[in-house]
Amino acid sequence: MKFATPLREARLIKRYKRFLADIETPDGQVMTIHCPNTGSMRHCLEPGEPLWWSLSDNPKRKLPGTWEVACLRHGRPDSVAPDYALINTARPNALVAEALSENRIAPLSGYTSHRREARLGQRRLDFCLTAEGQQPCWVEVKNVTLLEQPDIGLGMFPDAVSQRATAHLHELMACVARGERAVLLFCVGHTGIRSVMPAADIDPVYARTLQEAYAAGVELFAYGVSLTREHMQLTIPLPVMLEKA
Known part of the structure; x- marks a missing residue:
């Protein structure tokens, strides 16, 4: 499955109300994106961890951004490659x-x-x-x-x-x-x-x-x-x- 454009990078601030996540982009912008996952997302919600998200061009969407992947270090140093977890349950x-x-x-x-x-x-x-x-x-x-x-x-x-x-x-x-x-x-x-x-x-x-x-x-x-x-x-x-x- 190839994306139309590469997923964008950001860092997680918090996930709340099940379907919402606040993120900070590399240029310092804070925004709210859709979190398409109804589970507990245990071990995938560490504030400050990197994530990848997609941007929809659908003008009818209230939140055009969608959280796709969490980048997880499990307490390991930044020099070690993270694991990746698929957040979007669709x-x-x-x-x-x-x-x-x-x-x-x-x-x-x-x-x-x-x-x-x-x-x-x-x-x-x-x-x-x-x-x-x-x-x-x-x-x-x-x-x-x-x-x-x-x-x-x-x-x-x-x-x-x-x-x-x-x-x-x-x-x-x-x-x-x-x-x-x-x-x-x-x-x-x-x-x-x-x-x-x-x-x-x-x-x-x-x-x-x-x-x-x-x-x-x-x-x-x-x-x-x-x-x-x-x-x-x-x-x-x-x-x-x-x-x-």
Whole structure:
């Protein structure tokens, strides 16, 4: 996914009211931009840390700026390259859609149709993949930005209690029960994360339900994301663990 213009740089002052963030640009301008992330953004909100943001040319937008990426040092000196965390939760589905269209997700290759925001009962799942002569494959995508152990690159999901994420697991289990394929795909939007597991200390219900879903036949995959100011892309598969080794 290539940006029309490179993302802009700034430093975070604070995030507040969930959807707002005050930033300071390199020339000293203080402005408010949109924060497209409803999660807790744990470990991604250190005041003074660098960030990247995009500028919309849509005249109808009240806040033309959007926070895209946090640049995180985790207490390391400025001479050490930061990790990058994908803040904009609208991006993971687009990254997965691009990778599906280019046949870059090996376990999900071979499907000829990739329908987004597909309705399933009373809910929608992120993708429904179909091909002639095959049962549909339902895919739910989750963005992972919570790095709890930087020394070993352990990422966790969710970063706050999420009844919605748990409900999605039940929907995926229902798909398997009908004889259809169901996949939970963690889009790991944090360059410091090398493996993913459920955040049982934050949301034990979700962690328990994820284990139940896996036992019921829901497939679990995780893929990393490369992030630059010019483009972002889904990259390599990462291991998913249900509990600590």
